[in-house]
Amino acid sequence: MAKPKKTPRPKAQTPKGFRDYFGAEVSQRAEMLQKIAGVYHRYGFDALESSGVETVEALGKFLPDVDRPNEGVFAWQEDADADKPGDWLALRYDLTAPLARVYAQHQNDLPKPYRRYAMGPVWRNEKPGPGRFRQFYQCDADTVGASSVAADAEICAMLCDCLEAVGIERGDYVVRINNRKVLNGVMEVAGVLDMLHPERHSEKRGMVLRAIDKLDRLGVDAVLQLLTEGRRDESGDFTEGAGLTSHQAATVMTFANSSDAMDRSVAEIKKGNASAEVQKLQDVIGFRNFLTCGHLKEIVGLSQVGKQGVEELKQIAETVASLGYDTDRIVIDPSVVRGLGYYTGPVYEAELTFEIQDEKGRTRNFGSVAGGGRYDDLVKRFTGQEVPATGVSIGVDRLLAALHAKGRLDTTDVGPVVVTVMDRDRMADYQAMVAELRQAGIRAEVYLGNPKNFGNQLKYADTRNSPVAVIEGGDEHEKGVVQIKDLILGAEIAKSATLEEWKDRPSQFEVPRADLVAKVREILAQHGLEK
Known part of the structure; x- marks a missing residue:
């Protein structure tokens, strides 16, 4: 008689792209969440805890997807083998898409505007890398039902307060703001956006946005290549270009390089190379932001959507200035794009500006730890009616890593x-x-x-x-x-x-x-x- 096969023992290892957290790490995260929640609560936001699982239909396809509905997310189909298979379900990939579903479902019982914050893990079925995991914590705050960009300005001010509350000092961070409407205006001027037929050139616009988003990392020459004929990197890999003409690419780069242009303008003004009237304004809180708005207004020209976006940025600049936040903390930066596809207006990122050593010993800036923006069309998917909304998401694990890098966290947990x-x-x-x-x-x-x-x-x-x-x-x-x-x-x-x-x-x-x-x-x- 054949000897029965032994059941193989399972491997004691975490799945690829995931990790376990112990002791001090868990305590430090909990303490950070508590501090951020305290700031959110102080600003008048209420807590919400929604399901970690949503239908794929409710989540929408805002992460990269090809043919399958579960690309980019962890998804499965209920009763897949049944005669009538059920819904496709997925682990949430962020905390914003579920909020749109919650608001649409419970809007009759919620105050308007609805201000909520939420904290918890999210999951993305993407290629993991150093410091990049498939499960990570987010800490969000959103205002739903407020069309005024004062709501966006408030989010940016609150983001500054959150960073300082957890131990990031002034001078070590900056919140950068842009506006998708300004981007659309530039696209219109560059001839890659027809406002009457926005579906045209959509693929080319996506390539342009991705190129702009790489400006800080790759530099001007590389981005110009990505906007035109394409780029071959050091390893020999080739990235297809957007195919813009030199004139179109120049228009886009003038926009994307606005921050550098403003740095030069401010330097000249400080040297006294400007009119007496302009010289007088340089001590006004937010002066650089107002200067940037004037520069962007020239670039978007006659584009109505572009002019609307510039006006919104100006209103945000005025609001944060009135709250006492100068451009050392909140600055208009046209190179900010944000990757998710549901943003419709102002977008913003919090970047830590200090340098660290990466895993290969190279010196680099720490980079972004939070981002968000306005997404007026997200709830419309459920209700058919546009509902204005804006919000921010803080990457808690990234923030913890930053505090570790600055030596501001004790890595040991005091025992009992x-x-x-x-x-x-x-x-x-x-x-x-x-x-x-x-x-x-x-x-x-x-x-x-x-x-x-x-x-x-x-x-x-x-x-x-x-x-x-x-x-x-x-x-x-x-x-x-x-x-x-x-x-x-x-x-x-x-x-x-x-x-x-x-x-x-x-x-x-x-x-x-x-x-x-x-x-x-x-x-x-x-x-x-x-x-």
Whole structure:
């Protein structure tokens, strides 16, 4: 008789593009989410938690897709083998598309405008890479039902406050703003957008937008190639160009390079090379933004949609200036495109401006950690009526990585006070100790492993990064005392102290049992751990 085959054991490994998070990482994310939520709440936004699964139809096709409805997302079909297969479902790829469904479904019960924030994981079935995972956290805030660009300005100001709340200092970030309407105006002037027949040249416009989006990374010459005949990179790979004429490409590049042009203009004004009237304005909050708006107005020429976009940018500039946000924090930057296809007006990104070393040891700017914009057509997919909306999404994992890179996060998580077990028959006494500590707001646990080897208990406490160990053997119990061991001080003394110093700085204290909580609290306070 053949020997039955053994069932193969599953591999203990995370799927490609995913990772596990432990201890300090989870605590740091939770703390960051709490700080961001505090800013959102202070601005008047209400919390919303929607389903992690949506129908593919509800999500829409705003990520790259070819023929299949599940391209770019993790999707499956309900009852796929049945006579009547069910809906295609997918894990949400962001928190904005689900909001459109929620608003359309519950609009009669929601205030108008509806201001909500949401936090949670999203999933994208895309190629993973260094620091790029298929599951990551987002932290969104959106206003639905407000057509005024004052809502966009408020989002940008709030984004600044969120970055500073989590520890990103002024000077280390900038929020950049553009407007899709200005982009459309430039496309119209360049001859690749017919407002009466917007479906024409759509593929070419997409190539132009992707080229502009690469300006910071590739530079002017490379982007010009992508706008015209195409580009071959260092590896030999060829990227097809948009096929614009030199005149068309020049129009687009004049627009995309507006920030550099403004830098030069501001430098000239500071040198005194401008009219007295202009010289006087340079100290006005947001002056550079107003200068940029004038420059863009010239570029869009007679394009009505372009002029409307410039006017909206001007209104945003005026609003953020009135709130006290100068161009060192919020700046109009025409090179901002944003990749998702549902934006219809202002778009914005928060970029961290400090330099880091990448995985290959190269110096580069950290880059974008948040983005968003106006998407007035998203709810219309459900209701048939246009509902204005704008919002921002913060990449929490990217922000955490940035704070790590700046050395502003402690990578260790302080563990609990560990009550050791000297006599397993007195477990109730030890549990009573941790109960008292917990009731006092102190994180604590009883050692629940094999108590036979006391040294292993202290090793466990070290592994847990515990600040204090509590010891009560039979002798201590009879005397009504406990031993309190300061593990942090003990580790410091063990590193460098002489015998005399060790005697002068004891790290273990005998106190009455009734003083257990007070002594533990005193030690924690000495190390800045008491809350």
